[in-house]
Amino acid sequence: MKSEGLRIQRPAVIGAGTMGMGIVEVLAGNGFSVQVVELSQDLFNDALQKMDKRLLRRVEKGKMAAREREEILGRIRYVPAINNLDQVDLVIEAVVENLAVKQEVFKDLGACTSPDTILASNTSSLSITGIAAKTTRPERVLGLHFFNPVPRMALVEVVAGMATSPALVEAVSEWIRTLGKEPVKVKDVPGFLVNRVARPFHTEAYRIVQEGTAGKAQVDRIIRSAGFKMGPFELQDLIGIDINYAASVSVYEGYFHDPRFRPHFVQQRMVESGALGRKTGKGHYSYES
């Protein structure tokens, strides 16, 4: 398939959470001026401060020049709402994993950006086809599923919905490569590839603990010693237990309640408790000190 020879110059990111700010960091680090939409200036300021902490740590370790940090920060601009975005050619959405919320965002993006603007979702598990259908140009909508932590993880799943232009998929994949990332084209199935495979990794771990076969720390330690980088519980603390639970529910629903993907009730209890992982200072483990 011939690519469109894409030239991205003005990207924007919607949602300054764990993933959104990781994507912003990569874009700004590659020289792009990035507009960022978040629900409030305070939420954005907190997110920027967290990102800056990471940059400062790299400066302290001698892995980044102080000037580079300043340049990265200087390229990031807060925008209060989608209809305040200045001309953009690519928008990457990274708001909560909820189809109705994402569809609302895409409806606004479709209405407020130019017809050529590429609209991408960082969803882990939801239907790109369903998100794209809310815009007037589903052929310009695709999934760009980055992995956490974005600055360190090379993989990006590139997802084509039913209406996505194949030439666009090629062109965006080529562009992703210029960011130093590894694009992999996947089908628009619930959970795509990685999150589908990862469902039993997480839910079976809950079942093992619930039946008393092993404790959480033991499961994590054994899985690590089997060659995995992280065990399921420490990985959930990194991902966000709420986000991982939302992915479990959406894959389960996406496969019409196939028991292979059934979530575990303790996942839900963890979300209800508000202990969501590193981002709240406490999840399966404590990060408060």
Ligand code: NAI
């Ligand atoms: P998060 O909860 O850390 O951040 C979401 C952010 O979006 C919050 O700051 C929230 O205030 C903001 N937001 C919500 N509605 C908004 C709106 N209408 N306009 C602007 N901002 C809005 O979530 P996280 O972890 O960054 O996940 C975002 C997306 O990325 C989800 O779809 C998730 O499934 C996906 N994802 C998450 C990964 C992870 O490890 N956490 C990995 C890969 C994908």
